[in-house]
Amino acid sequence: MALTASPKVFKYHSLVQADSFRLLLLLPSPSHDSDLHCHVLYTTLSQCDRDIIDQYTALSYVWGDPSNTGSIYVDGALVTITATLDAALRDLRDASRVHRVWADALCIDQSNLTERASQVGLMAQIYSIAHHTIIHLGPLTSEAETVLRAAPSNTSGTVAYSRDLVDVAEQHMLQAVWFTRVWVFQELVLSRDPWVQCGNLRARWTDLCRMLLPSAWKQNSKELQVLADMNSNRGPTRLKFLTLLTSRRGLGATDPRDMIYANMGIASDLSSLLRYVQVDYRKTCDEVYESVARYLLENIGPGGPTVFFPHATSSELSKQKDLASWAPDWSLPASNLVEMYKDNNARKLHLDSKAHYAFVGQPLTLAWVGYEGDVIESFSEQLPDPASLNNKERIAYQAAITKLKGMYSNIWWSGDESGQHQHVDLRGKEEEHEKLCRVLNHEWLQILGKELPGPQAKSSKEDMKIEENFLGCFGKWVADRAPQQLIMAGSGSEGMASLMYTHLLPQHIPSALTGRRFAATKAGRVSVVPRNVQVGDLVVQLAGPLNALVLRRDPRPRNACSAREIKTALRKLNEDDSIQPSLRAEAMARIDEMAIKNCTLVGECYVDGFVGWKLKENYDCDIYALR
Structure with missing residues (x-):
């Protein structure tokens, strides 16, 4: 019986020096369809x-x-690659000359986590030292050919701006998946x-941007906006890490x-950033995201937590089930x-x-001094975008708003030790003012009780009861406010009055609602809360x-020693001489x-009439250990 030779297996050799890396020597072929061959x-x-x-x-x-594959012979050994890399290498391959190419899937040993981390750390240099970068978008379609052939790099002169050309690019070439992936921005x-390449036709990136992004490009185009944003960041100015994360969060990444x-x-x-986070694929996603959160919270600037905490709220539930609630999941859209x-x-x-919180333990716990201000007892349906509420058609409401604004022409201010206060003189108009306020209140009760999905759409009797309780509390709250001579409309309105007024403006503007x-609280206040709120949630004012x-409240068991760690870490903050004593809570x-x-x-909230850390108040503080 004849013996069959075992197929040759490709093996990576170690990268010895700090800046070592691999290149592919892509061997030539006059045939696009012939097997791919390269040396390393x-x-x-x-x-x-x-x-x-x-x-x-x-x-x-x-x-x-990954299930759609191609193949290449690497130093004589057959290696499976993705179909997209197979297509890109075929389109890059020269008919007669060896082409030196760097492609991450082959030039990095993806099974070696240590090497993978090291090479990712070199990628900035790899792309900046490369003589050219080829951005391979996919096969050459007729639409892509129309755009690429019109670029100055493929013509004898400058091409005039063409709206039709922009439309073709916007509707076809700029829809390529490449524009939605996170790694490509750095690249x-x-x-x-x-250079941008489709099939075997390519054009310079700068030429395409000059052609597709003239001064008059349409600002409402998502595709052109992405192109413009990417192009604007190619200059010498670099963005801060938080800005990069915010603008790119939720984009495609195989590994979060x-x-x-x-x-x-x-x-x-x-x-x-490197003092907190290093590229290390041995760390879990939770560990990486929590280290990033710690860096951002401690280095974001004077606004610190006020800027940071909104990023922890996402439009979707995190896929990282063990991720701390205070750590943003950057793999999800904002x-x-x-x-x-x-x-x-x-x-x-x-x-x-910084004088009031500490990170302790593993997994990281964020321990912060603060006090409980209230408790959530009931809440409404999620509030929709104002554009869906047909605010212009609310004739009686809008007429009442107009009349109320006419009454507020003589607003004046006073101040005392608790702050500044607005006043308006309504002498002789008290009854009319109250009547108009009741029109506003009626409109909101209609919206919350009838226009939004009501208790009948709830999935359980408990949900129905929560909604009914809220509508009762809200009705009493607005009824009590009507005779109080508050400023209920216009630029002089404050708090809940301002939020409700803005949400029902006839001209649609972004609304915090x-x-x-x-939500209604135990103390009888009305508040604005995250959509995933639950009955019994606490309204807490942390220090700062x-x-x-x-x-x-988190019923999960915690490590018994963490209590000692937490108090030890917080006591050390009192020894920090860099923090002024006046900026530390008693x-x-x-x-x-x-x-x-x-x-x-759970997230940020606003509670009408609730002011945290007022002067000359004594607070019964606790330590909130957040996971």
Whole structure:
């Protein structure tokens, strides 16, 4: 019996030097359909940077469906690759010359987590040293050919702006998956000379942008906006890490950790970030995201928590089931909620957030001193975007608003130790004012009780009861406010009055109520809360310049030693001489007496009439241990 030779297996050799990397020597073929062959060249970035003859091309592409495969012979061994890489290499292959190419799937040993992390750390240099970068969008369609052939790099001169050409690009080429993937931003921004290629036809990135993004390009085009944003970041100015994460969150990444790693190399604050996060594929996604959250909270600037906490709210539930509630899941799209309303007139204690919280233990717990302000007892349906409410057709309501605004022409201010206060003189108009306020109240009761999905749409009797309880509380609350001579409309309105007025404006503007709920509290206040609120959730004011937060009691068992760790860490904050004593709450001297309450973060809230950390108030503080 004849013996059959075992197929040759490709094996990676180790990368020895700090800047070692691999290149593919893509062998030529006059036939597009012939088998792909290459050799692997072991070299260094410093050698390639000095080499003015044998330069390499970096490939930027989308990995695609791993079950849809192609193949290439690497040093004689058959290696399976994704179909997208197979197509890109065929389109790059020259008919007669060897082509030096860097492609991550082959040039990095993906099974070696240590090497993978090291090479990801070099990717900024890999793309910046490459003589060219080829952005491979896929096969050449007739529409892509129309756009690419019109680019100056494929013509003898400058091409005039064409609306038809832009429409073709917008509807076809710019719809490519490449524009939605997280890694490609770094690859583009750092590339010396990027080219866009479909099939075997290519054009310079800069030429395409000049052609498709003239000064008059239509601002409402999502595709052109993405192109413009990517192009604008190719300059020498680098963005901060939070800005990069915010603008790119929710984009495609096979590994959710790459939402972090793909943005690190182009962040202006990379040196600070590296003290908290390093590229390491041995760490879980939870560990990476929590380390990033710690970095952002401690380095975001004076606004600190006020800027940070809104990012922890997403439009979807996190897929990372063990991720801390205070750590944003950057693999999910942003919630797109309007910034929560803030009262700016009350005088408050000025407290430094950093004097009142500490990260302890593994997994990380965020321990923060604060006090409980109220408890959620019932809540409404989620409030829709104002555009769906047909506000222009609310004739009686809009007429009442117009009359009320006419009454508020003589607003005046006063101030005392608790803050500034607005007043309006309604002498002789009290009855008319109250009547108009009742028109406003009736409209809101109609919206909440009849226009939104009501209790009949609820999935359980408990849900129905929660909604009914809220409508009763809300009806009493608005009825009590009607005779109080509050400013209920216009730019002088404040708090809930301002939020409700803005939401029902006939001209649609972004509203802080959209995507949130109204809630009634134990103290009889009406509040604006996250959509995933539950009965029994706490309204808590943590120390610092924060909005009130909704927290949820966490019944999960915690490590017994964590209580000691938490109090030890918080006591050390009292020894920090860099924090002015006046910016530290008096309660910090009583750390040992405080109870530790295990909670999770639900999100920011606004409670009408509730002012945190008022002057000359004594607060019964606790430590909120957040996971």
